[in-house]
Amino acid sequence: MSKTQVQRHTRWGIFIHWFNAACWFFLLATGVALISNHDLNPLGAWYPATVRAIFGGGANLLAAHWGLGLVWLAVWLVYLVMHMSRFVAPFIKEIFTLDPNRDLEWMIKKNLQMTLGYKMMGRLVKPLGWDGHIPPQGYYNAGQKLVAQVLVLAGAVLVATGLMLVSSKYFLSAADAWVVQWSITIHFIAAGITTALLILHIYMAAISRDERPAFISMFSGTVPLEYAQHHHQLWYQELSEQKPSEVV
């Protein structure tokens, strides 16, 4: 078994991933606790009551959510400016580039395989004229790309609506109330969509056996060459065409 490792994440990429994860955890925990309304409580009245007790009141909780949200945004802005050409632009290009035929087939087959196994998947896709092989994928697979697309867009919506909500108490007037009202509702929807996708992301990365090397690479930065070959074949082919010196 080859132990050759290839670079998948830079140190900055690893930092921003875990920084994002930590902020997300606390922003979600405090954000859900900021909802305290009989008709809207996502988890029931006990949750906002408990978290507010921990923070010493709703006002402190709101201040903590705002403060952390602004820190999160500020660090992101620094990261985006620093890595715009080297990482951010190629990342956006990569995740928004889909190959309709291959990626649709991948989505259907991979979802069936992940829940029902290769055998059942093979049987179920036969009427479509497909075999039991899963089409090769690039640096990100189609599922990762779709999740990344939605997360990038939802993140932008969360920032825009969040800034509106903070502005409400400082810059906006009574006539702008409708902007603030819709901002809350849309902020909730964007956070809800992100939460749904994060459940999948966390399962895939931390619990699924198949993606264990990817999980480890979020600490080490590298994946085994074999993993790249099996899970991201098109990326592996790109790597093979590069100079050997670039393969760590």
Added chain:
Amino acid sequence: MKKQLAMVIDASKCIDCKGCQASCKVANELPREQWRNWIKGADPQWQAKNRKPMTYQPGNCMQCSQATCVTACPTGATYRDGDGVVMIDRGLCIGCGQCIGACPYGARFRNEKLKVADKCDFCSSRRAVNLPPACVSTCPTKARVFGDIKDPKDPAAKLLAKNKDEAVQVVNQKTNTDPNLYYLGDPGPKHWPHEAKMPGAFEFWKNLADPAVKIAVGLTGLGALAMLGKQFLMKNDAPPQDHDHEGGGHE
């Protein structure tokens, strides 16, 4: 029994002097042109043959038992406290103004200085030092009687009990919020409160966004559980083995 602070207002005693409005403004440091209380006068009918005497209806937030402003507040910044008073936590209020539209009485406004919702809270800062609300203290004819109507020994409760059949609440019939301002005498027009309406963004959240997000999170949760189950049940789920991966007709 829980407390219920209320005002029992003898409208026939009101002389429209605006003392209550002035003292409220001072006590609560309200911005220019913003008021927590009012006196509603009936339109004088100069032409009528049998002219009715003028009526005056002093009022303020009615601290409704079924407060629609509390229902409309997403963060719980507006809530009913143990004294039965609808309070606003200014630190938690984000100034979205959903409560303002939800109030049938127009009792709420966005404080121009503080940029958060504002309204009468029966002078909570004065009550904290055992003073009655400023409007009650200042009223020269003592038209406003303030107290706990759940306590039979309280003057407000006694006055209300004595005039049980005469006392009226000013409500919108479609959305009766069970207000805690009671009027004696002739308060004049009683049909001015508008229907309590929840803002569109709130209705959208409650009826569409909330169930949709719950379904989305639930479905992905189920998907993750299905994959976890498969991971445990099928320990050796290998891709089909054949001579080349590019080839089509795998059997």
